[in-house]
Amino acid sequence: MYIEYYIIENLLINYIIISCTSILTKKYNNNKKKWICASVGTLYSIAYIFPQLDILFTLPLKIIIIGLITLFLFDYKNKKEYFRVLLVFLLVNIFISGTTFFIIYFTGISHLKISFLIICAYTSCELLKYIYNDISLMRQIKESTKEIEITLLNKTCSCKALLDTGNLLKDPLSNNDIVIVKSKALRNIIPSYLYDYEYDDIDIVEIESIIDNLESDIASRVRVIPYKHGGSSKNNIMLGIKADYIEIDKTKIGNIVVGISDFDDDKYNAILNPSILS
Incomplete structure (x- = not known):
């Protein structure tokens, strides 16, 4: 029975590690690839039971196997991106394995309690996501503006966005994040009569x-967004339009609503919550 528990534990923990890496790196991979690589990792763990296969667990072979799994799991634009994902994958392995066995050692519960082991691994994954997101957010805030591209019905426009944690607006129906954009910056992708509309007191x-x-x-994409100005108790509404996606640093981000505004500032023409990037 021990070997069965051992296989199930390794398979599920490998899947959690792979999924966590996918989330942190914002790299899509389908479930088929995840389970294949989780199974390969499980077979590698089973080999540890047989002393005659000790050569597989030398440092060079460990690095080669992890490198090959990472290469199969994700798509890459260049070598730099590959090594970045590989590093995250290694760190996720170290963090989840380390925290899981620390919890087991601290509580004194046997590692044969499979449900407890999986809960530990999952909890470690969730903790790592919070830590990683906080670090990413701090890094993004250091840059006050970003060049973004907004695509709506296959039409694209570019604008400079201010990173502002004060923009916490979300679409109340879908809970999608909202990027506030000057109407004039959307000239190429919205109907012409919306360019110079007065949006301050729209009802x-x-x-x-x-x-x-x-x-x-485009009418099917319109959203009504309630909001309040800072320091005011007055309720206002904003006209929003759901974009196909926005692109920042060559990364496409979906489920974004563009809130159309006519705020006055010459340094930027959009306001973006940094949490969208984390």
Whole structure:
């Protein structure tokens, strides 16, 4: 029975490690690849039981095997990106394995308690995501602005966005993040009569009128976003349009709503919450 527990433990923990790496690096891979690599890792762990296979556990071979698994799991633009993902994969392995066995040692619960071991690994993964996101957020905040591209119905425009943690707006229905953008910056992707519209005091009646004048493909993307100005108790609304995606640092981010505004600032024409990047 021990070998069965050992196989299940390793398979599930390998899957958790791979999934965590995928989340942290924002690298998509399908479940089939995840399970294949988790299974390869499990077979490698089983080989540890047989003394005659000790050569597989020398440092060079360990690095080669992890490198090959990483190469199979993800797609890469260049070598630099590959080594960055490989480093994250190694750190995730070290962190989850280390914290899991620390919890087991600290509590004194046997590692044969498979459900407890999986919970430990999952908890370690969640903790690592929080730590990693905080570090990423701090790094992003150091850069006050970002060049972003907004794509709507296959039309694209570029603008400079201010990273501002004060922009906490979300679409109340979908909970999607909102990027506030000057209407003039959207000239190439929204209907012309929306360029110079007065958005400061727009109300629901005006938004309904706007929707009536829009073509159905863009009207279906309109969102009504409630918000309050800082230091004011007055309720306001903003006209939002769900974008196809935005692109930042060559990374496409979906589920973003563009909140159209006419705020006055010459240094930037969009306001972006840094948490979108983390």
